[in-house]
Amino acid sequence: MTKKTDVLDDFKQAMFDLVHRLLPVDGIRFFIYVPWAQLLQDSASNERLDAMLRQYTETWWSVDPMHPSRYEGQDTVVVTNSMLASDAEWRESEIYQGFYRPNGYFHNCDVFFRQQGRIVAVLSLVRCEPDQAFSADEVAELNKIQPFLEYSLEAIHVSSRIISRTGLSAQFHLTARELDVVEIAVTGLSNKAMCRHLNVSLPTLRSHVQSIYAKVGVRSSSELIAKLASIQMT
Template sequence: MLNHQFLTEFSQNFIEQVQRVLNIDGYLTYSIDNINSAYNYHAFNIHKTSLDEYLNHKVEYDPVSFKRFYNKNNNIELLSQHQCDDTYLDFMNRWKIQDTAEIFFRKRNGDPILGLSIIREDSHQPFSIQDKNMLESFYQLSKKYFYHHADTLDKADIAASYSLTKKEIAVLEQLLNGINNSDIAMHLNCSLATIKTHVQHIYQKININNRQELICKFLR
C-alpha cells in the first residue's frame, strides 16, 4: 500500500503545475489496489453527491475508468475522445461535466497505483490534443520522481512476498541500481563472500537465475 502523505503531496504538486497552464474546475485522486478495486478517494471542488453517485452507480459506465486501462500502457486518456453511452451522458449533463482527463501513474512493471481525474465543467471547452500533450509532458517530468518513491514504498511488499530479510532487501536495492557485488560489499560494510551469499539467497527466494532476470522481474 502506498504512503498516503506521499500520494497527497505528489498529487497536489502535479495539480499545481497543471493549473499554471490549463483551466480546470476540479480534480479527484485515488489509489488503485487492483483491476477491480480503488480506494482513498479525495476530491477537490467536486460535489459529494456526484462523487457518491459516480462511485456507487456510474464508474462501470465511465469509458476512461482505471479498470479499462489497468492492463494497458496508456498514461493519459481524455473522456471527450471516447464514446459515452446514454447513462453516462445523462450523468455528465446533470453534473455539468464537459470533459475529464484521466491520468494513471504506474509502477515500473506497468501496474497503475495512482489515479488522477482532472475535470472541466461545461463552461469550458473539452481538453484539446495540445492540452493532452501538455499533460503528457508533466507526466514524463514527474515519472522518475514517482518511480523512486514507488520503488521505496514497495520494499515492504517485496519483503513479505518473498520472505526477504532486511539485509537481503538492502542488497536487492543495490542490485536493481546496477551496482556490482564489490561495491555493494563496500556500501554495506560486508565481505564480498557475504554479499555473494545474500545474492544467491535472493535469487533462490525469488526463483530467478541471474541479475538480468531480476531486473526484468522488478523494473520491466
C-alpha cells in the same frame, strides 16, 4: 498521520498546483488504483467533486469507458471523453447521463500512471462547459509531464503498497487474492460493490472473508479494520 502520508499529501497538492498552472480545469481528482478495486484513497480539489467520487466508487465505474481497467495492456497515457466519442454521442452515454450531467460536469481527461506495466494511479481532470473540450495541445502537455509525475509517485508512494502487502502476507499468511479482498474490505464498501469489483459471487466473497477473519484473528469487518489500522493499506 504518518510521515509517508504527509509526503504523499504534499505530492498531491503540488501536482494539483502544477495542473492549475498548465491548463484551466474546474476540478481535479487523484486516486490510487488497485486492479479489481476502486479504493477510497481519493483526493479531490473541491467538496462537490469529493461527493461525486463516492457515487463513482459504488456504481458508475463499471460503465465508465475511461475506467483504468479498460486500458490495461495498452500504452495509453492520457485519454479524454472527446477522444472516445463526439459531444453528441457523449451526451447520450450512460456515464454522462447518470454521472457527469447530474454533477454539473461535461468533459473529463484522465492521466494514467503505471508500475511494471500495470496502472496504479489516475489523475482525473474535469470541466463543466461543453465548448471547453481538452485540446490536442493540452493532451500533449499532459503527456510531457506524466513521466516525471509517474517517477515521483513511484518513489513516494506506490512501493509502500507492495511493502504493506508483503508484510500482511508474511504476518497472517494471506494469499494474493485474500490481500485483494482485504484492500477493498478496509475501505468500507458494501459486499455487493466488493463482488462487482472482484468479479466474484457473494458466496465466494464470503468464503474469502471468513478465511481472512480466521487468519487475522477477528470476527467482523470492524475488528479487521481496527486490527489493521496501524498498517498503511496503499
